[in-house]
Amino acid sequence: MKVNITGASHFVNRMFEACGTYQWAREFLVNSLEANATRVEFGIEWQGVKKHGIYRRTISDNADGMTGEELIRFFSTLGAGGKKIGGIHENFGVGAKIASLPWNPEGVVVISYKNRRAAMIWIVLDPDSGEYELIEFDVNGQKTCAPVPSVIDGIDWNAASPAWLREHGTMVVLMGSKRQPDTVLGNADAAESNIKDLSLYLNTRFWDLSRYDVRVAELRSERKNLWPQKPNERNASRRPNNRRILGACYFLTQFKAPRGGKLNDSGTLPIDGDRVSADWYLSEGERPAIYSYAKNTGYIAIFYKGELFQVTSNKAHFRWFGITESAVQQNLTIIVKPQLYEPKQRPWGIYPDQSRNRLLFTASGDKGAEIPLSGWGMKFAESLPASILEAIRRARSGIAGYLDDETYRKRLQDKFGNRWNMKVLVQASRDDHKKKETGKLTEESRKIYERSNYQGTGRLHKRRKAVKVVQLRFQAIPGGEDLVLEAKTPVDVPRFRMAHSDEFDQPWHFAAWVPNDPEGPTVIINIDSPILEEVITYHQTEYPDIYAEEVAKIVCRVFGEVAACKIAHSQKLTRLITEEEVNRDYRNEQALTLGLMGLIAEDSLIGQRLSSLGIRRTEPQLLQSTAERTRALKRPA
Ligand SMILES: Nc1ncnc2c1ncn2[C@@H]1O[C@H](COP(=O)(O)OP(=O)(O)OP(=O)(O)O)[C@@H](O)[C@H]1O
Numbered sequence: 001m002k003v004n005i006t007g008a009s010h011f012v013n014r015m016f017e018a019c020g021t022y023q024w025a026r027e028f029l030v031n032s033l034e035a036n037a038t039r040v041e042f043g044i045e046w047q048g049v050k051k052h053g054i055y056r057r058t059i060s061d062n063a064d065g066m067t068g069e070e071l072i073r074f075f076s077t078l079g080a081g082g083k084k085i086g087g088i089h090e091n092f093g094v095g096a097k098i099a100s101l102p103w104n105p106e107g108v109v110v111i112s113y114k115n116r117r118a119a120m121i122w123i124v125l126d127p128d129s130g131e132y133e134l135i136e137f138d139v140n141g142q143k144t145c146a147p148v149p150s151v152i153d154g155i156d157w158n159a160a161s162p163a164w165l166r167e168h169g170t171m172v173v174l175m176g177s178k179r180q181p182d183t184v185l186g187n188a189d190a191a192e193s194n195i196k197d198l199s200l201y202l203n204t205r206f207w208d209l210s211r212y213d214v215r216v217a218e219l220r221s222e223r224k225n226l227w228p229q230k231p232n233e234r235n236a237s238r239r240p241n242n243r244r245i246l247g248a249c250y251f252l253t254q255f256k257a258p259r260g261g262k263l264n265d266s267g268t269l270p271i272d273g274d275r276v277s278a279d280w281y282l283s284e285g286e287r288p289a290i291y292s293y294a295k296n297t298g299y300i301a302i303f304y305k306g307e308l309f310q311v312t313s314n315k316a317h318f319r320w321f322g323i324t325e326s327a328v329q330q331n332l333t334i335i336v337k338p339q340l341y342e343p344k345q346r347p348w349g350i351y352p353d354q355s356r357n358r359l360l361f362t363a364s365g366d367k368g369a370e371i372p373l374s375g376w377g378m379k380f381a382e383s384l385p386a387s388i389l390e391a392i393r394r395a396r397s398g399i400a401g402y403l404d405d406e407t408y409r410k411r412l413q414d415k416f417g418n419r420w421n422m423k424v425l426v427q428a429s430r431d432d433h434k435k436k437e438t439g440k441l442t443e444e445s446r447k448i449y450e451r452s453n454y455q456g457t458g459r460l461h462k463r464r465k466a467v468k469v470v471q472l473r474f475q476a477i478p479g480g481e482d483l484v485l486e487a488k489t490p491v492d493v494p495r496f497r498m499a500h501s502d503e504f505d506q507p508w509h510f511a512a513w514v515p516n517d518p519e520g521p522t523v524i525i526n527i528d529s530p531i532l533e534e535v536i537t538y539h540q541t542e543y544p545d546i547y548a549e550e551v552a553k554i555v556c557r558v559f560g561e562v563a564a565c566k567i568a569h570s571q572k573l574t575r576l577i578t579e580e581e582v583n584r585d586y587r588n589e590q591a592l593t594l595g596l597m598g599l600i601a602e603d604s605l606i607g608q609r610l611s612s613l614g615i616r617r618t619e620p621q622l623l624q625s626t627a628e629r630t631r632a633l634k635r636p637a
């Protein structure tokens with residue numbers, strides 16, 4: 001006879017789908033720490049190895065332990081546990097169950113010791129009913145779901161756990177599925193198959209584990225025929241590696257690289273009053289030899305109750321924070337710390353979703369929203385700390401100043417200023433005759449055009465003459481009580497600069513848009529892009545060698561200006577969709593790359609400007625093949 005688990009199995013399966021990879025490891029580790037463990041070991045169950053050649057992952061701790069009765073109660077009911085359950089920041093009573101049962105239909109065995117007395121349970125999926133159940137054992141004629149551990153299916157469960165937990169502590173064994181009985185690397189169906197990834201996950205998800213002794217038994221090869229036969233394997237290349245897990249903080253602050261790499265500077269930047277702050281860590285020099293069991297390069301993450309969420313090293317995300325240079329991205333980690341949402345007292349902040357794989361955000365009633373990371377990034381970019389700016393300058397020094405002429409912006413602004421107008425909401429004054437509405441003022445000011453109807457005074461100037469006046473007013477957004485009106489504003493022409501290919505998602509991408517650049521909104525042009533190189537080479541072949549560099553500069557400048565114009569013009573789309581959508585869908589690297597591949601418009605501009613260089617190459621020189629020319633240009637001087 002079996003005991004049904006109350007709470008539908010469908011619910012477990014559905015919640016599991018929202019879990020991230022290795023989340024089972026997080027749930028078991030947190031359970032152990034919440035039950036006062038000082039030692040937790042992600043180990044291997046060795047009897048299965050010896051008898052059946054099966055490698056099962058175990059999680060053992062020296063925490064408080066559970067009695068047989070507690071085991072049944074806590075694991076056979078969803079939403080049940082020994083801790084306070086309810087609030088969005090408290091325990092849900094589901095963690096370990098939802099993260100482990102669906103990929104372990106053969107079962108999860110939990111053996112627990114409390115006051116030296118042991119009990120075990122075995123939860124399985126009943127293939128007929130599709131329900132999770134506790135196996136009922138027959139012990140000397142008595143039926144029980146929580147027997148004293150003994151020999152079952154050839155494994156002596158009493159001898160399975162390490163000796164150090166026999167006073168109080170718990171061991172979980174993941175039994176996998178018929179198809180995937182080896183659970184030592186994790187859930188094979190979820191691509192958990194890399195030998196270092198469990199350590200990497202724990203070292204990235206948890207901020208600081210240095211107060212505990214947390215260890216992972218790591219295998220040394222992905223190939224099963226090279227796995228160890230016993231814990232104290234003689235052959236060092238097979239013996240499991242007992243890696244201590246320390247958490248992300250250690251690798252940002254304590255590490256030392258063999259040749260001088262170290263933490264250069266760190267600090268905290270308030271991003272949004274006392275609601276959001278960002279801790280940043282900037283390292284310098286060679287990266288430490290972490291290999292792959294912890295994060296070795298910079299990332300951005302959100303901190304929530306000792307754990308890191310939404311960890312990203314995505315270039316686009318770094319750009320939100322004003323960091324484009326990959327040399328700086330490699331060395332900079334930003335830990336964003338928003339305040340927690342409290343349903344009644346504090347209606348602004350973050351909280352985890354049901355599966356605890358993602359964080360959600362609520363601001364004044366707008367529930368369950370995405371974390372506004374791009375906005376927070378912009379605030380960070382606005383006040384970049386001095387040492388980060390210094391690192392950016394150093395990274396840029398190679399090509400900075402290659403094109404430092406800014407007159408084009410004024411020229412373009414003068415040329416298109418009238419055509420690239422946009423309607424915006426701005427603060428209204430009492431003297432305004434225009435229709436007023438209500439909105440909310442922001443701290444940003446905007447240039448607006450005002451037409452004042454000026455009556456000429458001279459006798460001959462009876463006609464009305466419109467005069468354009470430029471004013472500076474605070475910008476506003478809809479929703480609020482302030483008096484605002486709609487006005488025209490000229491679109492700003494962004495800056496551009498040249499950058500190397502490692503600042504782009506793909507080395508062949510031509511351009512990228514960085515609205516949060518510390519120097520102001522900027523288009524970056526990939527100086528290494530093969531498309532640009534081809535255009536430059538083509539035009540260089542047309543002019544004598546001494547102009548090679550001048551030609552290259554003119555071509556780069558034309559593409560930079562054209563890209564800047566495309567961005568400025570596309571600002572008009574914000575009348576139809578949000579700026580965030582314009583940036584994401586119309587100004588991403590792919591879109592800009594395609595947008596700049598046309599040649600007709602650019603060539604005519606390039607041609608115009610090159611004509612100032614004077615005479616083109618003479619006949620015999622022109623006969624040289626383009627390929628030869630390219631080779632010649634690439635030869636070091
Ligand atoms: N290693 C352990 N040592 C002692 N008690 C444990 C251990 N693991 C689980 N428990 C008990 O089992 C209960 C159920 O664990 P489970 O992870 O399913 O839910 P929870 O931890 O209460 O809530 P959450 O959904 O937040 O994880 C826990 O509340 C705890 O009382």
Ligand SMILES: [Mg+2]
Nearest residue numbers: 027031095096
């Ligand atoms: Mg839990």
